[in-house]
Structures are given as structure tokens and as C-alpha cells.
Amino acid sequence: MSKIAIIGAGITGVTTAFALRERGHKVTVFDRHRYAAMETSYANGGQLSASNAEVWNNWATVRKGIGWLLRKDAPLSLDLRPSWHKYSWLTEFLVGIRNYEKNSIETTRLAIEARQHLLRMAETAAIDFDIETRGILHVYHDAHDFEQAAKSNKMLQAGGLDRRPVGAEEIRTIEPALSGKYHGGFYTPSDFSGDIHKFVTGLTAHCARTGVEFRLGTNAEVMAERHGGVRVEWSPEPVGSADRFALQESFDAVVICAGVESRHLAMTLGDRVNIYPVKGYSITVQLDSLSDQTAAPRVSLLDERAKIVTSRLGSDRFRVAGTAEINGFNRDIRSDRIRPLVDWVERNFPGISTRRVVPWAGLRPMMPDMMPHVGRGRRKGVFYNTGHGHLGWTLSAATAELIAMQVGPAH
Incomplete structure (x- = not known):
């Protein structure tokens, strides 16, 4: 069973967690909010x-x-x-x-x-x-x-x-x-049409019942390991000077689904996601x-x-x-x-x-070309499913399947 970290518990992060868990992966989702779907997945147009x-x-x-x-x-x-x-x-x-x-x-x-x-x-x-x-x-x-x-x-x-x-x-x-x-x-x-917040909240509960771990209310950073895999360091929000990134865990791969914060995370991993x-x-x-x-x-x-x-x-x-x-x-x-x-x-x-x-x-x-950024990063074990713009609710279930296929089956 592969260990996969997902950064972001919005529509793309939680649908990705669902798709990866279905394929037998051990999945952990990190988000800085105490609950899923609290940013762009909170009150969009619904279409x-x-x-x-x-x-x-x-x-x-x-x-x-x-x-x-x-x-x-x-x-x-x-x-x-x-x-x-x-x-x-x-x-x-x-x-x-x-x-x-x-x-x-x-x-x-x-x-x-x-x-x-x-x-x-x-x-x-x-x-x-x-x-x-x-x-x-x-x-x-x-x-x-x-x-x-x-x-x-x-x-x-x-x-x-x-x-x-x-x-x-x-x-x-x-x-x-x-x-x-x-x-x-x-x-x-x-x-x-439908309520995106209700959908993500319901899917989060289902994923948790099927074994996905949610570490919500955490501030997380990702580092690529030299010989493959990644390390996620995190600490509870709000971050104090004494406990900044006090906890860490190694994963076989990470999928960045962090919305507008994805650009910053990509930069730390050597990728440009504009x-x-x-x-x-x-x-x-x-x-x-x-x-x-x-x-x-x-x-x-x-x-x-x-x-x-x-x-x-x-x-x-x-x-x-x-x-x-x-x-x-x-x-x-x-x-x-x-x-x-x-x-x-x-x-x-x-x-x-x-x-x-x-x-x-x-x-x-x-993204400037209005296309979601879905695929591998430069470092082994780094993947992106982000940048959906105004069509995150519309496209995320398909891009979750695409990225799950790229990550591959659990081993």
C-alpha cells in the first residue's frame, strides 16, 4: 500500500483522495482550515x-x-x-x-x-x-x-x-x-447544479469512513527526498514560533491540490505553476x-x-x-x-x-491558459491537480481520476 499525501481539502483535494483510496492507497489530506471546503469550495456559483x-x-x-x-x-x-x-x-x-x-x-x-x-x-x-x-x-x-x-x-x-x-x-x-x-x-x-460545500463535506465524511486520514487545521510544507518520495512537515494553526513544523512524516508521493497556494508549494519543490x-x-x-x-x-x-x-x-x-x-x-x-x-x-x-x-x-x-495543471512535477513522487479556475466544481471529478491513474496502483 502506497502512502500518499494530499495538500488541500477543497473539491480537487477530496475528489483526489476518493480516487486514490479506491485504488488502495493509504491517503492523508492536509489543510490549514479546521474543516474541508472552506475556501473556493465554500460558496461558488453552483454550476x-x-x-x-x-x-x-x-x-x-x-x-x-x-x-x-x-x-x-x-x-x-x-x-x-x-x-x-x-x-x-x-x-x-x-x-x-x-x-x-x-x-x-x-x-x-x-x-x-x-x-x-x-x-x-x-x-x-x-x-x-x-x-x-x-x-x-x-x-x-x-x-x-x-x-x-x-x-x-x-x-x-x-x-x-x-x-x-x-x-x-x-x-x-x-x-x-x-x-x-x-x-x-x-x-x-x-x-x-448543486451545493459544492455540501458535496465536499459529504465526500470528506465518506473518505474518512473508508480510511482516509484528514489532518485539518494544520500548516504544512513539503520537501522532496533525495532518493524519491517526499516529507511533509506540519504543525497546528495558528503557527507559533516554538512549534513551527514540529511534526513530520515521509510519504511515497504528494499531490498538490492547494488552490491559490499551489504556486508557492510548487516553487519549494522546484516547479513553476503560474x-x-x-x-x-x-x-x-x-x-x-x-x-x-x-x-x-x-x-x-x-x-x-x-x-x-x-x-x-x-x-x-x-x-x-x-x-x-x-x-x-x-x-x-x-x-x-x-x-x-x-x-x-x-x-x-x-x-x-x-x-x-x-x-x-x-x-x-x-492558470493563464485557463487549463487545469494536472500531472507530474520535476521531482519523483510529486504530482499536481490544481489551477482549475472557475471550473473546479465542473472538472475536478475527472482530473481526480486522471491524477490517480498517473500515480498508479498501490504497491
């Missing part, structure tokens, strides 16, 4: 969306981004203060435009494959995660955006996705609660009354102009998420970024009370 697999690396995104720089309520916010990390990432983002079509098709295929793995995990672990299998509806306000979406749809179809155009009247049929005027939309009946933290925001609207619940949509939505996604989480919660903020490791929840999400709800679903709204912000771990 498991192959229909959102188009990577951002294209000139249309760049042009829109430049136009948004001076708008406080724009979907993108960029702090222009100089930073080598930020500008090296942005440069590589521009270089990635040449692979826009290839990467979009590959991401679509991976997202479709991930569905079967995630649903199997949920069934095996008997997880209730507020799944809604009513598809995802993308809506467009004008003909130009709709025509651009039709071009993008050809790539998604090349990746194997069944996604069809719908007119303004059919939008009302698919989701009667949606108000406002729309030119048209695209509907993906095979996509679905992840940048791109902040996203969400609000969870509490649907306290029957009238609120009736007024809220059941179908998961994406408003292309506002770059806002929504998911219905059970009968009494409505998740609304969006925006991208390029501002380093800043985790502040800014009211000027939350306000557009609340305004969007009030404008599109005026029957919903926004009296009780829970705001949240998380840092998406994004």
Missing part, C-alpha cells in the same frame, strides 16, 4: 457546466476587459498597480489566445467526462448536495452577443456537448420565473417565504452581459455569483462588487426579497 467550458483567452474578452476598466460595476476589476506575478500571468494569458479553440474543446470534453465520475462519487457516498438536473440556460440580451455565442457553440459541439439555441418565447417556457427582455439563449439540458488568484463573489439569497420560493428560478442561469450565474440550492436558497477581480491575494468582500449581484436579482426577479443576503468572496486558482 456543473460543460456549457461554460469556453476558455477566456480570446481577443473579444480582452477588448471587453479594457472597456470595463473604468466601470465600478463591471464584471471585471483589474488593479493596475505593478506586480511581476500579475503581469507575467497577463502576458501568458495573451499568449494563450493562440490555443483558444483547442483548449475550449478539450475543456468541454473533460467537463462531460467529469459528470459521470462526480455522480458516481455522490451515489457511492450517499451525498445530498441539493442537485438540480434541469439544465443550464444561457441568456443573451442582443443579437450581437447571441451571434457570438453561436460561433462559440460550434466549439462546444465539437467537444461533444448537446447545446441548442432557444428563442425569447422558449426562454419563458424553460424558466417562467425569469423576467426581462432577451434576444435569445442557449440551453444545455445535460448540465446541472497560478494567479482571481477573486469571484457570490451572494446566497435566503428564500424565507413561500412567495420568495415561488419567485426564484429552478433552472440554473447564466446572463452573458452581466457575467452572472445562478443556482437554486434546495427550496430556500438562491445562489448568485459572478465578477472577476484581479487584485492579488486580497480576500476582502467589497460592497461595490456585491451590490451589482443584489441589483441583478432585484431587476430580474422582483418578487424575491433581498432582505437576507449572505455575501462571500473566494480566490479562484487560475
Whole structure:
């Protein structure tokens, strides 16, 4: 039985633990939080969306981004203060435009494959995660955006996705609660949504029952051993000067699933993984009354102009998420970024009370080419499953299987 350490107990870390334990490995998961799924896996948009697999690396995104720089309520916010990390990432983002079509098709295929793995995990672990299998509806306000979406749809179809155009009247049929005027939309009946935090919490409990050890609330560092394998040194959080890295253990291999902290860990292991933290925001609207619940949509939505996604989480919660903020490791929840999400709800679903709204912000771990970093490091026994960006919930079950195959069977 091989001993495998995993750094990170978010969606990628816990799905990786599941896949490795199934193959007979002895798995230990480290995370600095006392509980699993407390960072980017806490309150995302909820969508498991192959229909959102188009990577951002294209000139249309760049042009829109430049136009948004001076708008406080724009979907993108960029702090222009100089930073080598930020500008090296942005440069590589521009270089990635040449692979826009290839990467979009590959991401679509991976997202479709991930569905079967995630649903199997949920069934095996008997997880209730507020799944809604009513598809995802993308809506467009004008003909130009709709025509651009039709071009993008050809790539998604090349990746194997069944996604069809719908007119303004059919939008009302698919989701009667949606108000406002729309030119048209695209509907993906095979996509679905759910609560990522509930899923990871449930899968963590299942993994613990099957023998995975979780060392939560620990600050961990990883060192590669000279002749193969790794050593993990850790201590409880918060770290005091006397007990810093007081404990250590050797493992046959390590999988780095540490989100935005993966770049730092990779550097200590001699690898370059140029992840940048791109902040996203969400609000969870509490649907306290029957009238609120009736007024809220059941179908998961994406408003292309506002770059806002929504998911219905059970009968009494409505998740609304969006925006991208390029501002380093800043985790502040800014009211000027939350306000557009609340305004969007009030404008599109005026029957919903926004009296009780829970705001949240998380840092998406994004590679400049928008592709997850899955594979071996330079040192023997070092692996990475990280950098999924805004598609961690969508892709993680597939990349967990990929990395488990690369680690190989237990011995």
C-alpha cells in the first residue's frame, strides 16, 4: 500500500483522495482550515457546466476587459498597480489566445467526462448536495452577443456537448420565473447544479469512513527526498514560533491540490505553476417565504452581459455569483462588487426579497491558459491537480481520476 499525501481539502483535494483510496492507497489530506471546503469550495456559483467550458483567452474578452476598466460595476476589476506575478500571468494569458479553440474543446470534453465520475462519487457516498438536473440556460440580451455565442457553440459541439439555441418565447417556457427582455439563449439540458460545500463535506465524511486520514487545521510544507518520495512537515494553526513544523512524516508521493497556494508549494519543490488568484463573489439569497420560493428560478442561469450565474440550492436558497477581480491575494468582500449581484436579482426577479443576503468572496486558482495543471512535477513522487479556475466544481471529478491513474496502483 502506497502512502500518499494530499495538500488541500477543497473539491480537487477530496475528489483526489476518493480516487486514490479506491485504488488502495493509504491517503492523508492536509489543510490549514479546521474543516474541508472552506475556501473556493465554500460558496461558488453552483454550476456543473460543460456549457461554460469556453476558455477566456480570446481577443473579444480582452477588448471587453479594457472597456470595463473604468466601470465600478463591471464584471471585471483589474488593479493596475505593478506586480511581476500579475503581469507575467497577463502576458501568458495573451499568449494563450493562440490555443483558444483547442483548449475550449478539450475543456468541454473533460467537463462531460467529469459528470459521470462526480455522480458516481455522490451515489457511492450517499451525498445530498441539493442537485438540480434541469439544465443550464444561457441568456443573451442582443443579437450581437447571441451571434457570438453561436460561433462559440460550434466549439462546444465539437467537444461533444448537446447545446441548442432557444428563442425569447422558449426562454419563458424553460424558466417562467425569469423576467426581462432577451434576444435569445442557449440551453444545455445535460448540465446541472448543486451545493459544492455540501458535496465536499459529504465526500470528506465518506473518505474518512473508508480510511482516509484528514489532518485539518494544520500548516504544512513539503520537501522532496533525495532518493524519491517526499516529507511533509506540519504543525497546528495558528503557527507559533516554538512549534513551527514540529511534526513530520515521509510519504511515497504528494499531490498538490492547494488552490491559490499551489504556486508557492510548487516553487519549494522546484516547479513553476503560474497560478494567479482571481477573486469571484457570490451572494446566497435566503428564500424565507413561500412567495420568495415561488419567485426564484429552478433552472440554473447564466446572463452573458452581466457575467452572472445562478443556482437554486434546495427550496430556500438562491445562489448568485459572478465578477472577476484581479487584485492579488486580497480576500476582502467589497460592497461595490456585491451590490451589482443584489441589483441583478432585484431587476430580474422582483418578487424575491433581498432582505437576507449572505455575501462571500473566494480566490479562484487560475492558470493563464485557463487549463487545469494536472500531472507530474520535476521531482519523483510529486504530482499536481490544481489551477482549475472557475471550473473546479465542473472538472475536478475527472482530473481526480486522471491524477490517480498517473500515480498508479498501490504497491
